[in-house]
Amino acid sequence: MGSWKIESAKSSGFCFGVESAVKTAYSILEKYPGRKIYMLGEITHNETVVGDLLSSGMILVHEPGEVDEGSVVLIRAHGVTPQVMEELSSRNCEIIDCTCPFVKKIHTIVNKAGKEGHPVYITGTKGHPEVVGICGESTHPVTVISSLEECQALPNIESDSVWxxxxxxxxxxFQEICEFVQKKIANDQIFGTICYTTENRQRETADLAELSDVMIVIGSKTSSNTKKLYDICSDRCALTYLVGGAEEVLPLLPMWRERKVKRIGVTAGASTPVSIIREVIQTMSENGVNTNPESNDINFGDYIESIPQLRKNATVKGAITTCDSDFVYVDVHDKSEGKIPRSEFEPDFDFEAAVEEHKEIEVYVKSIRNTDMGKEIILSKSHVDFSKNKAEIEAAYENKTPVTVKITNVVKDGVIASYGGVDIYIHRTQLELNVVNDLEAYKGKT
Ligand code: SF4
Known part of the structure; x- marks a missing residue:
């Protein structure tokens, strides 16, 4: 029996972009029973998730020309070129666009750069679907660079370029390349478009790898971000393994025991479902439980308990990541995102801008439950707004200061006015200096 401590990087598993795309995939299967639904490219680089969607009826294709006229087509988080979008539209397809907002932001930058005639450089993997989609936005040729060495070997870097x-x-x-470029040319515009979930994941993984005897990177070998995590770990920890699931870990256990491994670090790519991460950790934990009570080792139960959890009824801060017609999704630093009914936002709330800038808001955790599709976290914005606005009203009453309210309803002998969701009754004798008879005329006024 081995004896090891297992630690997991906090930001392991599905990022919000992938999670949102996978949720959408299941929801459209329910919404359009009997219709042909295609995913254009694998929705995530994970065989288990893709396999489950295929067995639920979704059809995997790789080219827009492969889909039937008038069918439903899901665009994955990587996004596609505008040309692909046009082709799908010309085939009268219903396009369900799950392009991650972070990727969309890059499309906008490159599209604008192309229109303004700036040369565009992308640091990334040539041929990766996300990179292909971004390149398609520019009307000018785009240069893709995968490493600092490649950048240094360029015969010429055009000035006034966009990166x-x-x-x-x-x-x-990316930072090394930027430093090199900034020394070489003037008038460049560099946009830091690595998504923050990727940056956090890489940083936490690097820290963990420094301290670990063994690093396990869980994910698919075809996933770009998983491979990056593997590279980061290999640079810092000699015993680094990229595994797809628990079955690949089992054969490694005897060697770890022999080497008296003490600390195992675990990280996972953005396309790895939490169920697979749990399975891998459970396998290592069950085979490495230390019977010595003096030991610091933890078992699977302890590990799960140690995952940072949101508490029901807590008020926390989160960043708006995306939204659909029913819900606004918020990253609340948990394994899963939380969602707020769209109806809780003011009618003039700018959802597009909020998603674009990942607007931070305070939310109340109404409920947390486990479903077949993972954890469901229901949040409320109006609950927080109500508490704040109520406190403001009370303070205004104490200090005898006026507040602006909107009259929303007429009731017996008065009206109901709203202050940010807090209802206030105003008797007809308090509306004006004289008694008001026509209360209806006040409806909608502030
Ligand atoms: S890794 Fe980042 S950019 Fe890519 S889908 Fe996930 S959240 Fe979006």
């Missing part, structure tokens, strides 16, 4: 990065590119290499 972006694939969202999952190594932040360290």
């Amino acid at each position: 972006v990065s694939q969202t999952t590119f190594s932040s360290k290499v």
Whole structure:
């Protein structure tokens, strides 16, 4: 029996972009029973997730020309070129666009750069679907660079150029390339477009790898961000393994015991479902339980307990990541995102801008439950707004200061006014200096 401590990088597993795309995939299967639904490219680089969707009825294709006229087509988080979008539209397809907002932001930058005639450079993996989609946005040729060496070997870097990065590119290499470019040319515009979930994941993974005897990177060998994590770990920990699931870990256990491994670090790519991460950790934990009570080792139960958890009824801060017609999704630093009914936002709330800038908001955790598709976290914005606004109203009452309210309803002998969701009753004798008879005329006024 081995004896090891297992630690997991906090940001392991599905990122919000992939999680949102996978959720959408299941929801459209439910929404369009009997219709042909295609995913254009694998929705995530994970065989288990893709396999489950295929067995649920989704059809995998790789080219827009392969889909039937008038069918439903899901665009994955990597995004596609505008030309692909046009082809699908010309085939009268219903396009369900799950392009991650971080990727969309790069499309916008490159599209604008192309229109303004700037040469565009992308740091990323040539041929990666996300990079292909980004390149398609520019009307001018785009140069893709995968390493500092490649950048240094360029015969000429054009001035007045625009630089972006694939969202999952190594932040360290991107920084090195930027420093090199800034010394060489003037008038360049460099956009840091590596997504923050990738940066956090890479940083936490690097820290963990420094301290570990063994590093396990869980994910698919075809996943770009998983491979980056593997590279980061290999640079810092000699015993680094990229595994697809628990079955690949089992044969390694005897060697770890022989080498008296004490600390095992675990990280996972953005396309790895939490169920696979749990399975891998459970396998290592069950085979490495130390019977010595003096030991610091943990078992699977302890590990799961140690995953940072949101508490029900807590008020926390989160960043708006995406939204659909029913919900607004918020990253609340948990393994899963939380969602707020869209109806809780003011009618003039700018959802597009909030997603674009990952607007931070305070939310109340209404409920947390486990479902077949993972953890479901229901949040409320109006609950927080209500508490704040109520406190403001009370303070205004104490200090005898006026507040602006909107009259929303007429009731017996008065009206109901709203202050950010807090209802206030105003008697007809308090509306004006004289008694008001026509209360209806006040409805909608502030
Ligand atoms: S890794 Fe980042 S950019 Fe890519 S899908 Fe996930 S959140 Fe979006």
